Amino acid sequence: MLKQPSSQYRGFRTPGIRLSEEMLPQLTKLSTGRTRPMLHVLHAFDKAHAVMLVEEGLLARDAGIAILQALRQMEKDGVEEVRTRTGGGLHSGEQYLIRALGEEVGGRLHVARSSGDLSSVGINVLQREHLLAVLQAVNRLRRVLLDLGRGHTDTIMPGYSFAQHAQPMTFAHLLLSWATTLARDFDRLHGAFRRVNQSAAGAAIMVGSDFPVNRARTAELLGFDGVHENAADAILELTADDSLDVSAVLAVLYHSMAKWADDLILFSTSEFHFFDIPDRFCNTSSIMMQKKNVIGPAEVKGAAAEALGCVVTSYHALKGPTGLPITERYYALEMMWRVAQNCVRDLGWFCELLPALQVRREHMREAAWRHWATATDLAGALVRERDLPWRTAHQIVGILVRLCEERGLGPADVTPALLDEAAGAYHGRPAGLDAAAIRQALDPARFIAARTLHGGPAPAESLRQADLFARGLADDERTVAAIEARLAEAARKLEAAIDSLIG
């Protein structure tokens, strides 16, 4: 007889049944290793499936109770440990039950499902867990940014474009722009969450089974928002868009984080020196003891590169006809779990680092006009006070800047005569601004104060934005709280259903 003694049951692929050789140990090891992160999900699925089978009369009540009691027992000994010890993998539950209860009982768990829905449920719940953790961390950082921004509405600094001094802005303005980016990230991540949190349970390998399962019930017990309406669509082996989706939204988020990390590194160089980074984020050198290597933000940038690598790996691994790339998928997923964990880590570092930055306000403000960043408003003054066309005023100030550079002069050295010289060179007429008007036009504080337009960096407008963004954040925090509540409720329902069965 080919039947294995239940107490030593090693799974359904033993040689002599369908296949005649043992699988190469290295291949077995690879495949069980991959399901390790989802063992707790498989456990919950085993429980929910057993409950549903009993409720629908597809599993005798006695057998169902024995199975559920055994699974409860497994929890006492540690789900991960017991399942790993029992061979690991998608079918570690069945394997444990057959060993514990015999094939006659334990062999009844797997009716009406397949490795297809097992792995889809496992992957989707893991994606859901990771996305939820990222959503929480994104919201935490948004709150940090808004709080910090409110305190920096008068921290004037240069804004750059093409790495050139462009115009003054405030640190608040920059932080608020980061907060709006994160609001879009929340939108993207939550969109992915909604699309991912659908139940494949009961879809088996792509067409379900001919047993009358209750897919809605299993979905409810596992905390899914709904049931995939088409069983082929439910099986991730067939439709690959979910994983691409998740890896893409993580990568987009990481791209912004890496950009901010680049800003922090650049702004903390000796040359820019807007910030000092707290020493706990820094390392030094084994020979250049003067160095303060900024490490934390560099980790963010490295992890962002892996996030892009994950998108490419996912896209490439999943290429091929429907249902062909399956094993390949795990090369992408293992990278994705890492990326998602790093993402929570790195969002956390921003939360810790940003409020701890030592901001060198005086230096930043001085930098905000030292390299002509306020020159635009000198042209603006010519438009307003002398009714020059914008382009005329712009060209005159352009000549002024060139003349000053040639003569080694800076913005503080601009006189009415110099400006007249530039205007004269342009169109043969003087500019006609007095010294006070020039000084005022070039003053960065006035520059900021005058930017009261919708979206501008004037302090009151920044506070308006902060309030608006805080309301959006509060909405998103409620969204996250509702998800958390829904998942907790599902977990409670599952245990209650088991309790009511096993008495």
Next chain:
Amino acid sequence: MLKQPSSQYRGFRTPGIRLSEEMLPQLTKLSTGRTRPMLHVLHAFDKAHAVMLVEEGLLARDAGIAILQALRQMEKDGVEEVRTRTGGGLHSGEQYLIRALGEEVGGRLHVARSSGDLSSVGINVLQREHLLAVLQAVNRLRRVLLDLGRGHTDTIMPGYSFAQHAQPMTFAHLLLSWATTLARDFDRLHGAFRRVNQSAAGAAIMVGSDFPVNRARTAELLGFDGVHENAADAILELTADDSLDVSAVLAVLYHSMAKWADDLILFSTSEFHFFDIPDRFCNTSSIMMQKKNVIGPAEVKGAAAEALGCVVTSYHALKGPTGLPITERYYALEMMWRVAQNCVRDLGWFCELLPALQVRREHMREAAWRHWATATDLAGALVRERDLPWRTAHQIVGILVRLCEERGLGPADVTPALLDEAAGAYHGRPAGLDAAAIRQALDPARFIAARTLHGGPAPAESLRQADLFARGLADDERTVAAIEARLAEAARKLEAAIDSLIG
């Protein structure tokens, strides 16, 4: 005097003003070439900006009228042609106006904006236009899939996993799974559309200007859904997530399309031969005249590779501190315009190709059980009729398949005796199913008919799904129609505002 004669005005970067050398011609050419696809958007922005300036008293009414009349005149001569002739680029409007009206009037257009919001408006409107075209094309294909699916609920075919015959499904079931994927694509694309269709106008380079512009008005006239609330966030040079977002959702859509193209190619090989592809999608060889090379789907697959390349190029080009990568962005955008256009093209090909497929129903149905795809339900029969545990039944049928393969037998050759032999080998007891039960269990038509579960391929359930998905599609079609109406209304408002000014 450095001022250029207005009639020969060549732009504000002429040597002698701010800079002392002419820019290298090759660099100039690169930069003007890039704005070519957005000249019509810049034109609309020029008009809307002029209207708003006049309405807000920032531009004298007379000058405003002259400017708007000149822009209307340009339309008669062809916006693209005139702007390209006038030097092209972001400032082709100003350049044209200065030449036509003199710097005294034409030089007043550019007040209170910058290249920053010009290019952000240009890029976002182009992204909006491309996304809208893709949304429309996605919906067209969804409708084709649902219509086609309704006619194929009894076209039975093998479903594959690991490239192995897994279980029977129907062509309708497959087409419906594609339709659900496209519904998710619609969700993703529309999310990106919402995030992208925000107005940067008035945000200038990152902090706006000190002129009291009315950003909401310009946004309304340009068909935007809203105004970026933070001016730094408005400028795409600073926040790169938009472009990554758009290229990512296009790539995810393309991945699925490529997978379906792979299916069509595989299923039309001599070996599978489920479909014949119409000759208009095929080429032949200069020496192997028997060949019918399937070209259309191969184009989809090639374009999908470029879509992934576009994600990587975008992500990489935009890496760097805030405001540093700007020129780099265009290398990604030019690829993105191509990808989006190909995407509409390829969605269109599916719309044409799928209904024209010659579906070889008899062959497909025969294939659906010839390689044991219905074996699962023989185990199911043992469970139901002999109360065997699933695992026991599964192993017995596993042995049966192996025995048949060793003896050169197929599913049609299975007898009660053979099944009993397998059961005996497993656990020393016969299986006890009669010939009729075996034949019925292995029949693919019965297999499909029994899959009435939620999400299954039974014909009635497929029709339920088709109806459900059609309702979702109708919603999404209304969403698209509303966008189209909003954009048309904005265009009307803009022209009406100009009419009321120029009388």
Next chain:
Amino acid sequence: MLKQPSSQYRGFRTPGIRLSEEMLPQLTKLSTGRTRPMLHVLHAFDKAHAVMLVEEGLLARDAGIAILQALRQMEKDGVEEVRTRTGGGLHSGEQYLIRALGEEVGGRLHVARSSGDLSSVGINVLQREHLLAVLQAVNRLRRVLLDLGRGHTDTIMPGYSFAQHAQPMTFAHLLLSWATTLARDFDRLHGAFRRVNQSAAGAAIMVGSDFPVNRARTAELLGFDGVHENAADAILELTADDSLDVSAVLAVLYHSMAKWADDLILFSTSEFHFFDIPDRFCNTSSIMMQKKNVIGPAEVKGAAAEALGCVVTSYHALKGPTGLPITERYYALEMMWRVAQNCVRDLGWFCELLPALQVRREHMREAAWRHWATATDLAGALVRERDLPWRTAHQIVGILVRLCEERGLGPADVTPALLDEAAGAYHGRPAGLDAAAIRQALDPARFIAARTLHGGPAPAESLRQADLFARGLADDERTVAAIEARLAEAARKLEAAIDSLIG
């Protein structure tokens, strides 16, 4: 006093020296974790550096002997274990020595080098080790392919293009084409090996030190082929091309392997069924017991996706100004070590799998003409025997194939009358080939036998190729053997130098 008691020395970054805070434990953990794979290399470098310092008079002989004896002692206790216990990281050697010998002696090791050359030596030796293992594995597979090919010169099979039956080839012809690809891979990998196996030792952080070190000596003791001639170029933090190079050549190799894996999977489907894959490379399903999922080749394809992801991660992580991305590099390297290990694994699987394939010769040969793959030579016969222009002959046979398809006929059904009908339809004249000529033209064995041209699949020509490629392989095997000998000799020299010092 800030000096730590030597016995508890925890490294040079302790708070109170240069920096005032302890580094975040998570950051410390990340950085030490990364150097784990290179601890044995750092150990060798510590020894070689100490030897060189003593030889050059830069380290007192007594101190040198104490250091070298302590390092020898460490080997007894296990280099990896002791270094990990001592804090891990680049400076685990120094840390161990200071604890063991006091700062007065142990603190003298690090003179004239830096973390820069430590990590460059570590990385380059690891790249060298991985590349060497891949070179060895590539050669093993080449030998397998040549041996196998020699036995399959008369295993006729269809060749495909566009997934269509193109022309007959032989399995030998296919295997030999794989062998030539691998010869190019060897060339690429060896090129990378040569470029990588250069010594950074003594280059410190980019300019070396002002101590008169002997870089050539250290390089010799560490088995390098030479010394980086420019110290900035030596430090991988500055010049990133090496890692890109290595990841790219691995990815190119993996691309071909994935293609072959795709072939194996396709050719083992029920539809193609040219091969049976041994069961030890296969899995089955928990519900579809008939399935024989081919797992091994799928692993190759997944790993290939990661290899591409590694290229992208490397390229992206290393972007930025000279000397800026450093930490980021490790995200790429950790992926690269994995890719290289998988590469050796997967080359090994091909070596095991290919000779074990059950090749279905009869079926393959039948397939080689059943779908008109020999039709080209019917046109050839018309050219040769009837002096038709190629194009005329090609079009006539094209018509013939279409007529046959329309009438449900295959190649075996072609008669002189049918061919005449096609020729008549084309140009109003009969073709004039008799039945024997037609039969012969369409025979796949004759088809192959006639391909005696340079590069063709005729058996004798295949054997010529196999011999030629075997000579190339023998050369490359000698190259690998020479590398192995050189590295062994360097290791011997290092130990001899230590022996001669410590007596």
Next chain:
Amino acid sequence: MLKQPSSQYRGFRTPGIRLSEEMLPQLTKLSTGRTRPMLHVLHAFDKAHAVMLVEEGLLARDAGIAILQALRQMEKDGVEEVRTRTGGGLHSGEQYLIRALGEEVGGRLHVARSSGDLSSVGINVLQREHLLAVLQAVNRLRRVLLDLGRGHTDTIMPGYSFAQHAQPMTFAHLLLSWATTLARDFDRLHGAFRRVNQSAAGAAIMVGSDFPVNRARTAELLGFDGVHENAADAILELTADDSLDVSAVLAVLYHSMAKWADDLILFSTSEFHFFDIPDRFCNTSSIMMQKKNVIGPAEVKGAAAEALGCVVTSYHALKGPTGLPITERYYALEMMWRVAQNCVRDLGWFCELLPALQVRREHMREAAWRHWATATDLAGALVRERDLPWRTAHQIVGILVRLCEERGLGPADVTPALLDEAAGAYHGRPAGLDAAAIRQALDPARFIAARTLHGGPAPAESLRQADLFARGLADDERTVAAIEARLAEAARKLEAAIDSLIG
């Protein structure tokens, strides 16, 4: 009769022959568009093939002469124009000849080859041409770097690591490191050139033909270095490694160029300000007239992103079983042609820009010690003069730097007392260096002068490196010259062979 009148011949795929429908015009257009860049190559192949056929007796002398004369005539009218007008594509030669000479003669050209070798020859010659142009441009830049480097051996500047001031180096040292990187790029590019410059001519679609062609002769006339020894390997549709290889080596080169572009941008910011970039490489802003946007290097960075995108597109497009992805390949190739052209463009810009940089020597030299970059050598002085262990000296100077930072002091403010204080804090003993020793230790000129080690930045050592690298460059220039000569000789041979035939 289906035969087209020769004068209106439109190719072999006309409906009614093999296929019954016209191909969709959009598909036709796509496919002919792709061969446009290779029309001149196809022309040369047509000529060489005709010569070889006549020489081998496979084409009657009269017909051969007529064909060659017609092809010569085409050259008078413009190969590109005539071929494009005649339908374009791989078979534009045959099409032209049939129209010009009738099918009876023109229809004889295509014997013994196929679209497979046509496209492989076309692609490989294009890859060869692009690689050659890049090799030439790489060498030009190497020469510029060496010449420029020789003049900057005493231009001292800070070297950075982690964006921190690490140690002084010289501009020469940096330029020489770039030159060595380019030498490796030459090696990689030349390796790819060698692997690519092999002839597929005669390999037809994968097995050649049964006509006794002389492949060596065609290869010789087309300037190939050899003949692919295996006909399947010759056809790029089957073996994809070539294109991956070429795109990878281009991307690796681009990565370095982008890094240098980043350096130039960073070093020309107001904050670093080591260089002024000539105005012809710069743009300014439409509102921020002070800005000098550095454009040229930004183009390099954008093109580098596309180079990475090309690697990914290539890798992804070519994934799939042997002979399946063919059309897909062109999506990768069109990107590759663009990348290669940009590469030559951007190498050229470096050649123009680098010698034109305005180098601010005084400022750079001052920066080279202002932020403690020479501190390492103060520790070195303690080692040498006070026999302190390196680690002890390092920690003492670490304390010194911290004390100075806390007290607002810089390197110029270090006194013996301060150093003693630091030493005392560390181990309770004074340091004992006098003021002169300290001053000297911290002097950047002395720092550089002392780096005479192999690979160091001391001026004489830099000159030694420059000489060494110049010798390597001269070798590589000879390699390029030899390639150019070989190709010119092949072109001469081809024309001579034609001349001797047509008399």
